[in-house]
Amino acid sequence: MSHDQDIHPFAVHNTDHQDFNLSEYQGLLNELNQQVRQQQPKDLLQFCSQFFLKKLEMERAQHRGSGSGSGTYSAFSPFGNQGEPMYEDQEGLDKDEARDGVSDLQKMHLASLAGRGRRTSVSAESLQPTSTHDFVKTVIPKTDEQRERIRAAIGNNFLFKNLDEEQYIDVVNAMVEKLVVSGTKVIEQGGVGDYFYIVESGTLDCLINGSKVTEYTAGGSFGELALMYNAPRAATIVATSDSVLWALDRVAFRMILMENTARKRRMYDSFLAEVPIFKSLEPYERHKIADALEPIQFDDGQVVIKENDVGENFYLIEQGNAVFYKTAPDGAQQEVNRLSKGDYFGGKSRWMDTTLGDLLLMSLFTVSHLLELALLNDRPRAATVVADGRLKCVTLGKKAFTRLLGPVMDILQRNSENYHAILKQANQ
Numbered sequence: 377m378s379h380d381q382d383i384h385p386f387a388v389h390n391t392d393h394q395d396f397n398l399s400e401y402q403g404l405l406n407e408l409n410q411q412v413r414q415q416q417p418k419d420l421l422q423f424c425s426q427f428f429l430k431k432l433e434m435e436r437a438q439h440r441g442s443g444s445g446s447g448t449y450s451a452f453s454p455f456g457n458q459g460e461p462m463y464e465d466q467e468g469l470d471k472d473e474a475r476d477g478v479s480d481l482q483k484m485h486l487a488s489l490a491g492r493g494r495r496t497s498v499s500a501e502s503l504q505p506t507s508t509h510d511f512v513k514t515v516i517p518k519t520d521e522q523r524e525r526i527r528a529a530i531g532n533n534f535l536f537k538n539l540d541e542e543q544y545i546d547v548v549n550a551m552v553e554k555l556v557v558s559g560t561k562v563i564e565q566g567g568v569g570d571y572f573y574i575v576e577s578g579t580l581d582c583l584i585n586g587s588k589v590t591e592y593t594a595g596g597s598f599g600e601l602a603l604m605y606n607a608p609r610a611a612t613i614v615a616t617s618d619s620v621l622w623a624l625d626r627v628a629f630r631m632i633l634m635e636n637t638a639r640k641r642r643m644y645d646s647f648l649a650e651v652p653i654f655k656s657l658e659p660y661e662r663h664k665i666a667d668a669l670e671p672i673q674f675d676d677g678q679v680v681i682k683e684n685d686v687g688e689n690f691y692l693i694e695q696g697n698a699v700f701y702k703t704a705p706d707g708a709q710q711e712v713n714r715l716s717k718g719d720y721f722g723g724k725s726r727w728m729d730t731t732l733g734d735l736l737l738m739s740l741f742t743v744s745h746l747l748e749l750a751l752l753n754d755r756p757r758a759a760t761v762v763a764d765g766r767l768k769c770v771t772l773g774k775k776a777f778t779r780l781l782g783p784v785m786d787i788l789q790r791n792s793e794n795y796h797a798i799l800k801q802a803n804q
């Protein structure tokens with residue numbers, strides 16, 4: 377196939393083209409026709425573009441899978457098969473994705489929807505990244521002032537953090553400005569995914585089955601799930617004040633942002649699910665934390681945080697050990713604790729002020745919960761933390777920590793029947 381045909385797979389270049397199949401073309405148009413009639417999409421062009429892109433990706437997946445089957449997810453009901461997605465042909469999936477557990481992520485996503493009593497289906501291409509080859513870059517002309525506003529809006533958003541220069545330019549070029557007045561439903565639960573949104577200004581509520589689950593302000597983003605999984609919109613997003621949004625169409629989102637986002641979410645989800653503080657979070661809440669995590673490594677003996685420094689970061693140990701030292705009155709460094717995989721530290725915690733004897737008397741449960749409470753306090757580090765061997769951590773900046781885990785008190789309440797006792801102890 378020529379490159380030209382790759383971009384326009386249904387174009388007729390000349391009448392004696394051997395591969396051209398009129399009935400296939402008509403079949404496609406009939407199918408599209410039927411879907412348009414059934415779904416009556418608001419954004420017709422976007423819908424058609426999605427339809428053809430999906431077909432194209434299915435066809436490419438087939439080629440990639442050395443002709444072995446469709447390589448696509450079948451549309452299914454998550455409840456018809458004990459909530460388990462079924463692959464029509466696991467072989468046909470991109471091998472890395474299959475190995476890296478895309479299916480798990482998808483199950484997780486479905487489970488979170490299923491948990492909310494929703495029926496949904498995930499269609500063919502989900503999480504198959506759009507290939508660069510097929511990507512026709514969208515360029516929507518913008519003033520310098522608009523470019524500057526986009527820069528400010530995405531500057532604090534984790535999903536945009538690791539873009540290279542070209543990707544950054546592509547994102548800015550593709551964005552469309554949307555002004556919405558208070559009360560506008562930007563996304564409707566159950567609807568078809570067209571855009572991913574970043575908030576420049578204003579406020580919006582996110583509702584699932586009519587109940588508010590979160591809200592968005594400047595720098596926030598939403599609407600990625602339906603684009604990543606080809607699933608119906610999982611929530612309704614409604615503006616609670618006049619807002620300025622930047623919208624990225626589905627193709628550009630999948631092309632530029634999806635892979636990294638999906639990779640991080642699947643990489644950290646099972647890990648986060650095992651960390652006590654995050655256990656009781658909803659899968660989607662863990663996804664948001666995964667978006668914000670940054671990996672960091674320390675060599676044996678390297679100081680991670682220093683006693684009395686003002687700390688900004690929260691650390692979660694992925695691999696290795698960290699040793700905690702406090703300076704004794706005679707200046708000697710006294711080992712007071714040792715943490716390993718799944719443990720976390722950062723900010724001043726009361727337990728760091730206690731003696732080793734006290735620590736041993738406390739249950740592990742109490743220690744970890746006191747630590748969680750202390751993370752919200754802005755106090756200097758109470759101990760020096762040193763890597764014992766190679767130490768792999770992920771960190772969350774203080775801002776992200778408070779934004780994402782500000783409702784830590786809620787989490788504690790969910791986790792702990794001893795909440796009030798712990799709170800009292802922590803405040804003494």
Ligand SMILES: Nc1ncnc2c1ncn2[C@@H]1O[C@@H]2COP(=O)(O)O[C@H]2[C@H]1O
Nearest residue numbers: 582598599600601602603609610611660
């Ligand atoms: N708890 C949640 N579950 C699912 N989606 C959520 C949740 N909280 C916020 N959202 C966002 O709401 C959006 C609705 O559209 P999407 O399903 O495309 O993507 C969804 C997420 O970006």
